[in-house]
Amino acid sequence: MHVRIDHLTKRFGDFTAVDDFNMDFDDGKLTALLGPSGCGKSTMLNMLSGILPVTEGHIYFDEDDVTGMPPQDRGVGLVFQNYALYPHMTVLENIAFPLEIKKVPKTERLEKAKEMAKLVHVDTLLDRRPGALSGGQQQRVAIARALIKEPRLLLLDEPLSNLDARLRLEMREEIRRIQLRTGVTTIFVTHDQEEAMSICDKIVLMKDGILQQEDAPQELYDDPHNLFVANFLGNPPINNIEGVIRDNAFVTRDSAVTIRYRNFSKDLPEGREVILGIRAEAAIISRDETHDFTGRIKSRYTMGKEELAFLNLGDQEIRVYLSTEYEDKPGEDANFHLRSKGVFLFDKETGERI
Amino acid sequence: MADVKTAKKKSRDEQGNYIFNRRFEPFGYLIPFALGLIVFTIYPIVNVVIMAFKEKYRLSGRYDGFGLYNFEYVLANDDFRNALSNTFLYVFTVVPIATVLAILIANLLNQKIRGMAIFQTAYFLPMVTSSIAVGLSWRYIFNTQVGVLNWILSVFGINAVDWLGASGARAPWNIVAVIIFGIWNMLPFTIILLLSGLQNIDPMYYTAARVDGAGSRMMFFRITVPLLAPTIFLTMIINMISAFKVYNEIIPFWSGRPGAMNNVYTMVYFIKEQFYSKDRLGFAAAAAIILFLIIFAFTMLQRFVQRRFRY
The missing domain is CATH 1.10.3720.10 (MetI-like)
Known part of the structure; x- marks a missing residue:
């Protein structure tokens, strides 16, 4: 099902949690609502499910305006952050409960619940109560319960935040597998950029209730519209270097280093204060005299297959990767090329990409 | 030699005291409560049970043997x-x-x-x-x-x-x-x-x-x-x-x-x-x-x- 939101706004008193959103969630795709805590992503999810009323704007499910529709009529499946499994019911009863509400005959709904349990791989735990399940198993049951009524839209609120690191990896792939298998349009909320990057078809990045950018994960990474987007995505985080534009080149704020980069536009605003964003993997060591910039190696840390090095560019510090066979010691200067990807200029004041 | 012996004996005594204290001291603290419990709870309950089996029991304390007559x-x-x-x-x-x-x-x-x-x-x-x-x-x-x-x-x-x-x-x-x-x-x-x-x-x-x-x-x-x-x-x-x-x-x-x-x-x-x-x-x-x-x-x-x- 295609979901469209049109000038969607939510205010709590004077506080605007979601500010004038216009966007689409594509049919059959997995979309992440990503952002730091308090950015309005859960508010957005709750408006989509119908739990929270909308202040302004409209939500369309395909052609239907569902803005004022109560949650039970929207045909959404909801997975809660704490799963909200009923502790007095067995796994099977929990999964079957949405059908019990719909008064589906018992044999039919139990049949269906077993099918769902098989889909999420909890079919050996049917008679257990939630208290006897691990976090990952509870999560699977919660997903099965959300899916059993064949919702038009599956909503997951921070589905992985209550799991330990290893389970989180496993469950995020499970969510992707189940989503692909069922083909249900899915929206999930997360504050973890890696989670969103790894399994989503599209990421909607929010900050302070304002849409920052919506795009495929790789697009978002390679083509951030502003400094916030560039900073939010990627590990290690992107390097921010403060400086000014002089003669179509970037000069650090203490004038120590000048960076000429072939992909810079030909008519950069002279004298503008900017921030140069360089992803750690975008700087590569130069084997000859040609280079885009020179930095002094401050320290090196092994990461196994490569090393992470801290460079001094005048009074600022950046992180780059070095191959392990590169032998320069801390304290020595090294020349670097910049790749065609992963280098961005932002206006220092507005954070907008130049 | 004698000094060493007395020292040893003394320390054994102290050790003995220590074990005694460790083992019995806690009961000392329990006595006030235990007394109350025995006097006001356990004794009356036991007494009621006994009383129930005493035949023709009077407040004077006289009774005609035990039985199920009551x-x-x-x-x-x-x-x-x-x-x-x-x-x-x-x-x-x-x-x-x-x-x-x-x-x-x-x-x-x-x-x-x-x-x-x-x-x-x-x-x-x-x-x-x-x-x-x-x-x-x-x-x-x-x-x-x-x-x-x-x-x-x-x-x-x-x-x-x-x-x-x-x-x-x-x-x-x-x-x-x-x-x-x-x-x-x-x-x-x-x-x-x-x-x-x-x-x-x-x-x-x-x-x-x-x-x-x-x-x-x-x-x-x-x-x-x-x-x-x-x-x-x-x-x-x-x-x-x-x-x-x-x-x-x-x-x-x-x-x-x-x-x-x-x-x-x-x-x-x-x-x-x-x-x-x-x-x-x-x-x-x-x-x-x-x-x-x-x-x-x-x-x-x-x-x-x-x-x-x-x-």
């Missing part, structure tokens, strides 16, 4: 049988009805409505009043000619009921009046416990059920009641124990008599009468032990059933 007498006594059936009737009407009413009222009180504090106070007020004092007011409520209850019934066209009077064979309305008063008396405590139980239910269960389309009836029976079950059982056990000991609810209505025609005996009333008015200590003790065994049996039964409701 139990035989009590079980054959008409007043005791009357007490037994009244007590069972009281327990098995008051406890279930009060529990159901309390669940409903606690649910109503668990809403976020302005002025809720006033309602809550109103429902909890009986708890801080004396049941004897309030019982005297209820005596007027139950009054056949000028009582509020009969007036309300008359509004619905129901004839005056002789609640506390001696009309009819064995005055059947007497026990009904006691039951109504008993339910009213039991409600506040039950509501408080159930309300705290309700407030411990995570609202997210209701949100989840609502998104799936559950109505309020469905949520009440499939979520609220099962999740409240442990608290419901707790209140039922406590209430059942106290209901078996019904006594205060009898006293104010007939100026200390058990019913208009001595028809509303209860177990505790019988025990009290044998003990104080008739000086039959053995009978009283035997009846007390029978009451104890009944309460014990039902409590065990409930605990057994309750085990199935732990999640």
Whole structure:
């Protein structure tokens, strides 16, 4: 099902949690609502499910305006952050409960619940109560319960935040597998950029209730519209270097280093204060005299297959990767090329990409 | 050499003292409480048991050997049988009805409505009043000619009921009046416990059920009641124990008599009468032990059933 939101706004008193959103969630795709805590992503999810009323704007499910529709009529499946499994019911009863509400005959709904349990791989735990399940198993049951009524839209609120690191990896792939298998349009909320990057078809990045950018994960990474987007995505985080534009080149704020980069536009605003964003993997060591910039190696840390090095560019510090066979010691200067990807200029004041 | 020896001996003594202290000192701290427990709890209980088997026991301490006569007498006594059936009737009407009413009222009180504090106070007020004092007011409520209850019934066209009077064979309305008063008396405590139980239910269960389309009836029976079950059982056990000991609810209505025609005996009333008015200590003790065994049996039964409701 295609979901469209049109000038969607939510205010709590004077506080605007979601500010004038216009966007689409594509049919059959997995979309992440990503952002730091308090950015309005859960508010957005709750408006989509119908739990929270909308202040302004409209939500369309395909052609239907569902803005004022109560949650039970929207045909959404909801997975809660704490799963909200009923502790007095067995796994099977929990999964079957949405059908019990719909008064589906018992044999039919139990049949269906077993099918769902098989889909999420909890079919050996049917008679257990939630208290006897691990976090990952509870999560699977919660997903099965959300899916059993064949919702038009599956909503997951921070589905992985209550799991330990290893389970989180496993469950995020499970969510992707189940989503692909069922083909249900899915929206999930997360504050973890890696989670969103790894399994989503599209990421909607929010900050302070304002849409920052919506795009495929790789697009978002390679083509951030502003400094916030560039900073939010990627590990290690992107390097921010403060400086000014002089003669179509970037000069650090203490004038120590000048960076000429072939992909810079030909008519950069002279004298503008900017921030140069360089992803750690975008700087590569130069084997000859040609280079885009020179930095002094401050320290090196092994990461196994490569090393992470801290460079001094005048009074600022950046992180780059070095191959392990590169032998320069801390304290020595090294020349670097910049790749065609992963280098961005932002206006220092507005954070907008130049 | 001698010095070393004494030093060694001394240290062994000290060690001995240390072990002694470690082992027995804690009991020293227990003595004050243990004494109280023995004197005021264990001794009386043991004494009641012994008393129940002493035949023709008098306060003077004289008795004619041990036997089961007290139990035989009590079980054959008409007043005791009357007490037994009244007590069972009281327990098995008051406890279930009060529990159901309390669940409903606690649910109503668990809403976020302005002025809720006033309602809550109103429902909890009986708890801080004396049941004897309030019982005297209820005596007027139950009054056949000028009582509020009969007036309300008359509004619905129901004839005056002789609640506390001696009309009819064995005055059947007497026990009904006691039951109504008993339910009213039991409600506040039950509501408080159930309300705290309700407030411990995570609202997210209701949100989840609502998104799936559950109505309020469905949520009440499939979520609220099962999740409240442990608290419901707790209140039922406590209430059942106290209901078996019904006594205060009898006293104010007939100026200390058990019913208009001595028809509303209860177990505790019988025990009290044998003990104080008739000086039959053995009978009283035997009846007390029978009451104890009944309460014990039902409590065990409930605990057994309750085990199935732990999640």
